[in-house]
Amino acid sequence: MRRFTALALLAPLLVASSASGGESEIRSNIRAFFETDDVAKRQESAARIESDPAFDRAKMSDWLHTAGLIPAREPGVSEITVPLRDHSSRRVLLRLPSGYTADRAWPLIYALHGQGGRAEQIMQYVEHILGDDLEQFVIAAPDQYDEVVIHHTRWPPTGEHPALLGAIRRAINVNSGRVYCLGYSRGGHTSWTLGVLHADQFAGVVPLAGTFLLEQIDGLWDRFLPSLAHTRVLCVWGALDLRDDGGQTSGDGGIAGLNRKLRNACASEHIPATLIELPDADHFNVLPPADKLRELLKTEREHAPETITHRFRHPYQARAYWLEGHDWTGRMWDDQPLTLKLRAGESELAPDQLRAATIRAYSATLGELSGERKGQSIRVSRRNVKELTVWLFDGMIDWGEPVELNVSGRVAFKDKLTPSVFVCLSQAARTYDFDRLCWAGLRYSRSRAKPVTAETDFPDPFGE
Numbered sequence: 235m236r237r238f239t240a241l242a243l244l245a246p247l248l249v250a251s252s253a254s255g256g257e258s259e260i261r262s263n264i265r266a267f268f269e270t271d272d273v274a275k276r277q278e279s280a281a282r283i284e285s286d287p288a289f290d291r292a293k294m295s296d297w298l299h300t301a302g303l304i305p306a307r308e309p310g311v312s313e314i315t316v317p318l319r320d321h322s323s324r325r326v327l328l329r330l331p332s333g334y335t336a337d338r339a340w341p342l343i344y345a346l347h348g349q350g351g352r353a354e355q356i357m358q359y360v361e362h363i364l365g366d367d368l369e370q371f372v373i374a375a376p377d378q379y380d381e382v383v384i385h386h387t388r389w390p391p392t393g394e395h396p397a398l399l400g401a402i403r404r405a406i407n408v409n410s411g412r413v414y415c416l417g418y419s420r421g422g423h424t425s426w427t428l429g430v431l432h433a434d435q436f437a438g439v440v441p442l443a444g445t446f447l448l449e450q451i452d453g454l455w456d457r458f459l460p461s462l463a464h465t466r467v468l469c470v471w472g473a474l475d476l477r478d479d480g481g482q483t484s485g486d487g488g489i490a491g492l493n494r495k496l497r498n499a500c501a502s503e504h505i506p507a508t509l510i511e512l513p514d515a516d517h518f519n520v521l522p523p524a525d526k527l528r529e530l531l532k533t534e535r536e537h538a539p540e541t542i543t544h545r546f547r548h549p550y551q552a553r554a555y556w557l558e559g560h561d562w563t564g565r566m567w568d569d570q571p572l573t574l575k576l577r578a579g580e581s582e583l584a585p586d587q588l589r590a591a592t593i594r595a596y597s598a599t600l601g602e603l604s605g606e607r608k609g610q611s612i613r614v615s616r617r618n619v620k621e622l623t624v625w626l627f628d629g630m631i632d633w634g635e636p637v638e639l640n641v642s643g644r645v646a647f648k649d650k651l652t653p654s655v656f657v658c659l660s661q662a663a664r665t666y667d668f669d670r671l672c673w674a675g676l677r678y679s680r681s682r683a684k685p686v687t688a689e690t691d692f693p694d695p696f697g698e
Contacts, residue, residue, distance in 0.1 A: 346421030472515030
């Protein structure tokens with residue numbers, strides 16, 4: 235767990251004079267904030283920023299991007315190595331456009347290779363399909379990544395993809411409102427998985443020659459797809475992609491057959507997804523239509539949707555826009571067999587009834603965060619989540635009026651909130667997301683919520 239601070243008493247606030255103020259001074263104080271974990275010094279930096287005559291909350295994102303927080307890096311191909319929570323590490327290949335500089339934010343394509351492939355191969359593929367648009371994007375390709383689907387059996391999970399995205403944001407000046415996940419084959423499966431488990435991190439998801447895999451429990455599609463309600467999806471596959479991993483004709487129609495069903499499921503759930511079948515393509519020659527790809531890569535992430543529905547398997551996945559879950563409660567879908575409970579009249583010898591029992595068992599182990607905001611009212615429901623935080627961004631509420639938070643049918647908070655530079659910069663330093671800034675938060679625990687302060691504990695957002 236990490237603290238914003240452990241101080242019981244606030245340090246004296248240092249007020250900057252108008253003579254020493256200005257945007258340059260604000261950037262300097264932002265750097266000072268990020269350069270230390272000392273809470274008293276961070277509070278002093280935040281106080282100087284807030285009292286500066288040039289301070290304007292609307293400019294904070296730009297100041298963060300131009301404050302020199304990201305190290306300089308030459309255009310071209312390089313790599314970084316990212317440590318993971320299981321003490322392994324992952325190599326990430328980076329391609330920076332010819333005009334790259336670290337003093338402006340760049341859209342990012344997070345590119346995922348197929349089974350047996352390497353980062354270099356998916357990098358070449360993305361370069362090819364971008365064509366004339368290549369120099370507009372940073373491309374980051376993790377090599378030999380591990381977690382690929384929701385039913386991944388490795389336990390506990392490493393949380394590697396959020397960790398990699400966090401490391402990339404620390405290495406490259408990324409426009410977090412324009413991050414796109416694109417993968418081919420195994421990478422296409424992973425793109426679907428990351429889309430539903432981390433939808434708030436992406437403006438768009440592009441699974442190619444892949445599908446949304448849940449093994450024998452594809453009946454859970456309707457549980458997970460609502461997470462993509464605010465994320466654009468472009469899924470493209472070949473009509474001749476009919477074989478399984480062993481090269482045999484698949485009983486479920488292979489990727490083509492599953493994606494035809496998935497297209498119907500997305501339509502039923504009203505997901506903003508475009509699913510395209512290429513009539514003459516198989517598994518190895520899928521290319522997304524250039525106009526559709528270009529359109530998706532112009533999409534910007536929705537920062538604070540009015541409604542959220544998010545289901546997940548592990549606590550590190552419990553983040554969705556303005557909701558963040560913390561402590562888990564109840565049965566978890568781990569690596570142990572689940573106990574199936576048949577209802578009266580059901581038999582394990584009846585395939586449909588056994589399947590229904592299986593879907594119920596897995597559904598009961600999923601965490602859930604759902605929320606709706608309207609005016610000054612925020613309603614939140616949860617499942618298998620004990621504690622949570624509601625984050626408040628500019629534009630979500632009227633700071634001059636009381637906010638009412640209702641959690642699971644009970645009023646947990648009703649009062650005014652004050653936007654805080656300290657909270658904003660603390661969360662920005664925690665996530666390196668400089669484009670969706672949290673100016674206040676409500677931490678819910680034990681049937682009531684309190685404003686986030688310097689005393690509030692938070693786990694690492696990248697699962698480390």
